[in-house]
Amino acid sequence: LLLDEPTANLDPAGAELIRQAVAGALDADTTLILVEHRVAEALPLVNRVVVLDPGGGVRADGTPEAVFAAHGAALAAEGVWVPGHPIAPRRATAAPGELLLTADRLGLPPRLASTDLAVRAGEALAVRGPNGAGKSTLALLLGGLLRPGTGRVNASAELAGADHRTPPHRWRAPALTRRIGSVFQDPEHQFVTSTVFDELALGPRRTGQPEAAVRETVAGLLERLRLDRLAAANPYTLSGGEARRLSVATALATAPRLLICDEPTFGQDRRTWRELVDLFAELRDAGHGVVAVTHDADFVAALADRTVTLHRAVTGGGAR
Structure with missing residues (x-):
């Protein structure tokens, strides 16, 4: 089962329905390959994470826990959505105008x-x-x-x-x-x-x-x-x-x-x-x-x- 960002542009309820449907389709004979930027919501569906290097090849490969423990901060700096690495907000510098x-x-x-x-x-x-x-x-x-x-x-x-x-x-x-x-x-x-x-x-x-x-x-x-x-x-x-x-x-x-x-x-x-x-x-x-x-x-x-x-x-x- 090959899925490329299957929940893009869906509301949260619809995205959760898609993830539930995918989970229900998985069994011992099914392999899932999921291409995804937003990793956190997809983690319950996977037992392996592969991070591709923009220059070619594989940047990291292993269980989610191992990959993010070893490379989390570096991957976040390189553009990967690593769970537990929030981005600081950009608050307005002045009150709204006219x-x-x-x-x-x-x-x-x-x-x-x-x-x-x-x-x-x-x-x-x-x-x-x-x-x-x-x-x-x-x-x-x-x-x-x-x-x-x-x-x-x-x-x-x-x-x-x-x-x-x-x-x-x-x-x-x-x-x-x-x-x-x-x-x-x-x-x-x-x-x-x-x-x-x-x-x-x-x-x-x-x-x-x-x-x-x-x-x-x-x-x-x-x-x-x-x-x-x-x-x-x-x-x-x-x-x-x-x-x-x-x-x-x-x-x-x-x-x-x-x-x-x-x-x-x-x-x-x-x-x-x-x-x-x-x-x-x-x-x-x-x-x-x-x-x-x-x-x-x-x-x-x-x-x-x-x-x-x-x-x-x-x-x-x-x-x-």
């Missing part, structure tokens, strides 16, 4: 029930809830990428500029790109060029930045997110984790006033996860707003200043 965006009785039946929400500058807001509660739909509505079925999205005058009487879904694309950046749940849904470099350069170019500034921005993001060796690669040839980092970087490239991300940290090792958290924290601490739809409890603990929980529409829906 309102950027509000949702008033916002909904899109049957995908999202009526929801009220406020997003402020200098704040990282986490949106949580079970699969099917409408979190991704909410992200698209807040990002101006879907027209509301009910209610309204209101942008502040500071965020909307000349469009302050117009809802975000009616803004022109260049204006929306400058003001609100979106990271889709599926990275491939937002790739439109043939190279990683051009994908990162597209947003800054569309907003009129000089080419020298564009190249400086792209080079910095490529290095920080460990994509520099892939600058000439086609985005559709990247691994899942690399594609996720590229999709986040494309939104960060324009430093939008408001950044809305859907599951921004899936498929990441400890080191690239930390870099993503740092990038979001730097954007927030510079006075931008960050909204993250996520099942990643570590991400919420490290970054979120406030959490909103959605519930499935069949149980009443909306946010709490």
